[in-house]
Amino acid sequence: MEYFIQQLINGLTLGGVYALIALGYTMVYGVIQLINFAHGEFFAAGGYMGVIVLSYFAGLGYMETHPVFCLTASFALSMAFCAYLAIGVEKIAYKPLRKESRLAALLSALGMSIFLSNGLMLTQGVYDKAYPSELFQGGLSFGLVTVSYLQMLIVCLTGALLVGLNILVFKTKIGMAMRATAQDKTMSALVSISSNRIISLTFAIGAGLAAAAGIMVGLYYGSVRYDMGFVPGIKAFAAAVLGGIGNITGAMVGGLIIGMVEIFGAGYLSGEYKDVFAFIILIAVLYFKPTGIMGENIDDTRV
Amino acid sequence: MIQEFKKIWKQYAIGMLWLLGLLWPLLGIHPDGTLTFQKTFTVWLYILAGTLVCLFVYVANQGGQLRFITTPVDGVKKSISLFVKPFPRWVWFVVIFVLAVIYPQITGRYATDVAINVLLYICLGLGLNVVVGLAGMLDLGYIAFYGVGAYTYAVLNVTYGVGFWFCLPLAAVFATIAGCIVGYPTLRMRGDYLAIVTLGFGEIVRIVLNNWMELTNGPNGILGVKPVSILIPVFENGFSFEIFWVKKLQFFYYFALALAILVIIGVHRLNYSRIGRAWESIREDETAAELMGVNTFIYKLLAYAMGAFFAGLAGAFFAARMRFVSPESFTFLESAMVLCMVVLGGMGSIPGIMLGVVALIALPEVLRDFESYRMLIFGATMIIMMLFRPAGLIPAQRVGKRSEEKE
Amino acid sequence: MSAEPILELRNVHSGYGTIKALKGVSLKVYPGEVVAIIGANGAGKSTTLMTICGIIAAEKGEVLYDGKKINKVSPEKLPIKGLCQVPEGRRIFPRLSVEENLILGAFHRKDQEGINKDIEYMYSLFPILGERCKQHGGTLSGGEQQMLAIARALMTQPKVLLLDEPSLGLAPIIIQQIFDIIKDINEKNGTTILLVEQNANLALQAATRGYVLETGEITLEDKADALLHNPEIRKAYLGE
Numbered sequence: 001m002e003y004f005i006q007q008l009i010n011g012l013t014l015g016g017v018y019a020l021i022a023l024g025y026t027m028v029y030g031v032i033q034l035i036n037f038a039h040g041e042f043f044a045a046g047g048y049m050g051v052i053v054l055s056y057f058a059g060l061g062y063m064e065t066h067p068v069f070c071l072t073a074s075f076a077l078s079m080a081f082c083a084y085l086a087i088g089v090e091k092i093a094y095k096p097l098r099k100e101s102r103l104a105a106l107l108s109a110l111g112m113s114i115f116l117s118n119g120l121m122l123t124q125g126v127y128d129k130a131y132p133s134e135l136f137q138g139g140l141s142f143g144l145v146t147v148s149y150l151q152m153l154i155v156c157l158t159g160a161l162l163v164g165l166n167i168l169v170f171k172t173k174i175g176m177a178m179r180a181t182a183q184d185k186t187m188s189a190l191v192s193i194s195s196n197r198i199i200s201l202t203f204a205i206g207a208g209l210a211a212a213a214g215i216m217v218g219l220y221y222g223s224v225r226y227d228m229g230f231v232p233g234i235k236a237f238a239a240a241v242l243g244g245i246g247n248i249t250g251a252m253v254g255g256l257i258i259g260m261v262e263i264f265g266a267g268y269l270s271g272e273y274k275d276v277f278a279f280i281i282l283i284a285v286l287y288f289k290p291t292g293i294m295g296e297n298i299d300d301t302r303v
Numbered sequence: 304m305i306q307e308f309k310k311i312w313k314q315y316a317i318g319m320l321w322l323l324g325l326l327w328p329l330l331g332i333h334p335d336g337t338l339t340f341q342k343t344f345t346v347w348l349y350i351l352a353g354t355l356v357c358l359f360v361y362v363a364n365q366g367g368q369l370r371f372i373t374t375p376v377d378g379v380k381k382s383i384s385l386f387v388k389p390f391p392r393w394v395w396f397v398v399i400f401v402l403a404v405i406y407p408q409i410t411g412r413y414a415t416d417v418a419i420n421v422l423l424y425i426c427l428g429l430g431l432n433v434v435v436g437l438a439g440m441l442d443l444g445y446i447a448f449y450g451v452g453a454y455t456y457a458v459l460n461v462t463y464g465v466g467f468w469f470c471l472p473l474a475a476v477f478a479t480i481a482g483c484i485v486g487y488p489t490l491r492m493r494g495d496y497l498a499i500v501t502l503g504f505g506e507i508v509r510i511v512l513n514n515w516m517e518l519t520n521g522p523n524g525i526l527g528v529k530p531v532s533i534l535i536p537v538f539e540n541g542f543s544f545e546i547f548w549v550k551k552l553q554f555f556y557y558f559a560l561a562l563a564i565l566v567i568i569g570v571h572r573l574n575y576s577r578i579g580r581a582w583e584s585i586r587e588d589e590t591a592a593e594l595m596g597v598n599t600f601i602y603k604l605l606a607y608a609m610g611a612f613f614a615g616l617a618g619a620f621f622a623a624r625m626r627f628v629s630p631e632s633f634t635f636l637e638s639a640m641v642l643c644m645v646v647l648g649g650m651g652s653i654p655g656i657m658l659g660v661v662a663l664i665a666l667p668e669v670l671r672d673f674e675s676y677r678m679l680i681f682g683a684t685m686i687i688m689m690l691f692r693p694a695g696l697i698p699a700q701r702v703g704k705r706s707e708e709k710e
Numbered sequence: 711m712s713a714e715p716i717l718e719l720r721n722v723h724s725g726y727g728t729i730k731a732l733k734g735v736s737l738k739v740y741p742g743e744v745v746a747i748i749g750a751n752g753a754g755k756s757t758t759l760m761t762i763c764g765i766i767a768a769e770k771g772e773v774l775y776d777g778k779k780i781n782k783v784s785p786e787k788l789p790i791k792g793l794c795q796v797p798e799g800r801r802i803f804p805r806l807s808v809e810e811n812l813i814l815g816a817f818h819r820k821d822q823e824g825i826n827k828d829i830e831y832m833y834s835l836f837p838i839l840g841e842r843c844k845q846h847g848g849t850l851s852g853g854e855q856q857m858l859a860i861a862r863a864l865m866t867q868p869k870v871l872l873l874d875e876p877s878l879g880l881a882p883i884i885i886q887q888i889f890d891i892i893k894d895i896n897e898k899n900g901t902t903i904l905l906v907e908q909n910a911n912l913a914l915q916a917a918t919r920g921y922v923l924e925t926g927e928i929t930l931e932d933k934a935d936a937l938l939h940n941p942e943i944r945k946a947y948l949g950e
Contacts, residue, residue: 035495052332059336081328088321093686103441104689106495107646110443111685114639118679123329176810177817180803186765187801191866192789192818230635234506237499272514279503286496287488 002144007267013151013220015259016158020213021236022251023165024206030182030246031202032098037109038089039210040233041116042082046211047224048120049078051129058132078215079208086207087200121226128223154216161212162252169248178202182246231275238282244292253294308362315358323347403560407553415552419624421664422559423617428644428656429570430613435642436651436699437579438606439586441498443638444505448478448611450512450633452618457525457628458518467531471619478615479608486607490600505638512630524629531558531623555624562620566613571653573609582606636678643681647688649695658696714777716741716902717870722771724761731757733926734771739870744896744903746913746934748947749923755906756798758923759872763788763795790818792869798878800859804848808839811847811858815865832861853884860891870902877909889916910947914938
């Protein structure tokens with residue numbers, strides 16, 4: 001039983017991370033019907049920016065004196081960096097292809113993914129980069145179940161970001177404009193919504209969330225690597241599809257499910273095949289219920 | 304016109320500033336708590352210089368200032384085509400064939416090695432072309448079938464001692480079966496879902512190869528795969544056969560060449576057959592194709608199976624040549640690379656894909672010093688091709704006229 | 711009528727790729743008018759409106775609004791200037807609520823109070839929308855959607871309202887209602903209206919002037935009454 005609860009907490013942590021990445025896929029798909037293959041690279045870039053900023057502060061010696069400030073700054077800077085990256089990527093590789101065939105845009109996205117991950121490799125090196133590890137030692141024990149402080153931070157921060165995003169998308173005027181753009185770009189233009197700006201914004205938000213996930217993963221596993229975006233990227237996409245692509249709530253639920261399945265699959269079935277479970281879910285969902293569990297209409301996608 | 308150039312330069316300036324902002328945090332913030340600008344600027348200036356030259360050429364070409372170069376080049380092109388025209392196509396085929404045959408005789412071991420690589424990738428590229436170029440389905444896990452073919456031969460040979468020629472059809476059959484297994488559940492999906500699911504399947508195959516220790520020896524791979532053997536009749540002491548192991552690279556080259564020619568002919572025939580037309584109709588408009596009586600499901604499955612079949616053949620040859628297989632050879636990046644070849648050359652165009660393969664295999668060999676930039680350039684190439692020349696270097700020639708092109 | 715047209719097309723050509731839909735359309739709309747463009751299927755009526763709004767780029771010719779050329783102005787800036795279109799088929803945002811649809815109509819406006827007041831005004835103009843304000847746009851009936859589309863356009867505070875086929879797919883009684891509202895808007899708010907219709911009879915009854923569009927060219931231009939009594943028009947478009 002303790003083992004089960006422990007796994008549940010681990011699954012929650014991982015699932016939250018997947019949910020954050022999946023949101024980027026689902027939002028971009030909702031607005032321009034493109035699978036943004038480069039999204040996993042935004043996640044990796046976020047992890048790298050986190051390690052760069054944190055090590056910089058550690059080098060200055062601020063980590064001991066102002067840990068909260070350092071952490072906040074690293075999250076903020078890396079999210080901003082990835083948003084900045086994503087806006088440019090969209091302008092260069094996707095915007096000119098918006099009227100072309102989907103295959104062209106998809107291939108361009110794939111090329112961008114390869115380009116970015118190798119760009120990271122060239123600037124940051126082939127080897128793993130370690131996070132400064134003084135932060136977050138220990139945790140709370142409840143009997144045999146341990147929840148590390150880091151896990152608490154990840155779960156809380158993920159929750160806060162998800163709530164914030166929900167408010168942004170469903171309660172504000174700009175969120176309304178995002179949903180409108182996803183539903184009908186011509187009509188949005190006729191009511192003076194600039195679809196270019198909304199698309200940039202969508203990319204920026206998605207990449208920002210992915211960057212946050214990147215730092216969390218970096219902190220959690222202690223290091224980052226240039227190709228770390230690939231596998232979580234696919235899994236997060238599986239999560240987005242599971243929840244019904246284009247559906248924001250669906251992506252959150254889907255991420256949690258994929259995370260849980262992975263942790264429990266690794267814990268109870270086989271650790272070596274843990275990566276396979278997400279793919280099997282992806283294929284099964286697409287085969288039996290291509291609209292996802294939250295029931296999304298394929299012809300009429302939206303944020 | 305001038306206004307347009309102004310816009311290009313403005314966008315370029317913004318883009319370069321954006322790049323500078325992107326590079327600096329990656330290169331200029333150091334873990335010892337210092338900030339530097341030197342390195343960022345150097346890298347940035349290199350990129351600036353490189354792109355500036357490209358842009359200048361582009362703008363000058365658009366504006367017609369390069370006429371003093373393009374006019375003679377066009378003239379040379381014209382005279383070449385005038386020179387070429389009187390000869391029928393088969394003459395050129397013969398010339399290329401003869402060149403291919405004598406190639407290993409006139410070059411060294413290393414060049415032959417590269418050539419074998421090119422030939423195997425031509426098989427792979429053409430196989431993928433059946434799926435992507437003809438039937439219009441994006442397959443990102445294609446290398447898995449190559450892996451299935453390679454592992455079929457390696458496992459059967461090392462564990463059970465089965466010979467190459469018996470394994471070759473088996474490898475193709477296994478790959479085809481794998482293709483059908485992947486294809487069957489995925490073919491109901493739309494293009495972009497299909498892409499990600501095939502990617503998932505490719506990863507599953509790799510993970511299984513990596514973890515099924517009893518069969519595949521896991522990440523260590525299988526060593527000691529026997530090379531291709533042929534029986535040579537020997538007339539001493541009566542009549543008997545002697546096994547001849549094709550260990551020499553030159554001989555293996557001819558096998559690879561034969562395979563490549565077979566695949567080229569096969570794909571060419573498929574392209575112009577009833578099946579090829581069915582694929583084309585599916586690629587252009589699946590619903591319309593179905594309404595016209597094309598059994599889309601069967602034909603899509605067939606495209607998958609055919610693509611996998613060719614990959615399986617190439618895989619067996621790969622195992623026989625390397626005499627070693629490991630999951631490392633069948634990663635997603637390999638799939639992406641084959642795809643990149645197809646896209647670069649021109650989807651659906653056989654000469655285009657051959658050119659694409661040569662460009663992406665041979666050029667990196669020449670530019671050894673830039674080894675680490677290889678994948679970076681691949682990625683950039685894909686984007687640039689999609690932006691400026693989505694039909695590829697040698698676009699596919701389509702049969703017949705289309706209504707929208709008649710004007 | 712004042713002398714300066716608020717909206718003018720001068721020899722506009724446009725189309726979709728190689729297909730030319732407009733081959734030199736010129737027309738003028740004066741402030742306070744209701745102008746109708748009538749024509750058969752595929753005559754280029756909707757293309758005309760989409761070209762005015764910049765959704766389809768004009769290949770040749772000029773589109774002038776308020777005396778200024780707007781060919782190169784991107785479409786989302788036009789509602790701010792007071793030029794707004796109710797497109798063919800209504801194009802309600804199906805998964806946004808009625809209220810959200812209205813708020814988006816006022817997307818460029820910053821005066822929150824004015825917006826709230828206008829929403830209330832729309833609900834008084836179209837009481838059925840008030841009843842359904844929390845419902846998704848996609849669940850409304852055709853007539854309700856048309857009302858919502860007009861209300862959404864009015865939320866932009868237009869000086870010129872372009873209406874594309876407001877009668878499309880609606881029951882006759884609803885059509886009458888919609889046209890009454892259109893007249894009302896024109897008379898009470900002084901909004902200039904450019905109306906595109908297949909239903910020539912209705913359109914010409916509502917309009918002050920009319921243009922006849924045939925395969926991308928204006929073939930006739932006259933007072934609406936005159937067009938209504940033109941025997942050729944009666945034969946071609948009114949089924950006599």
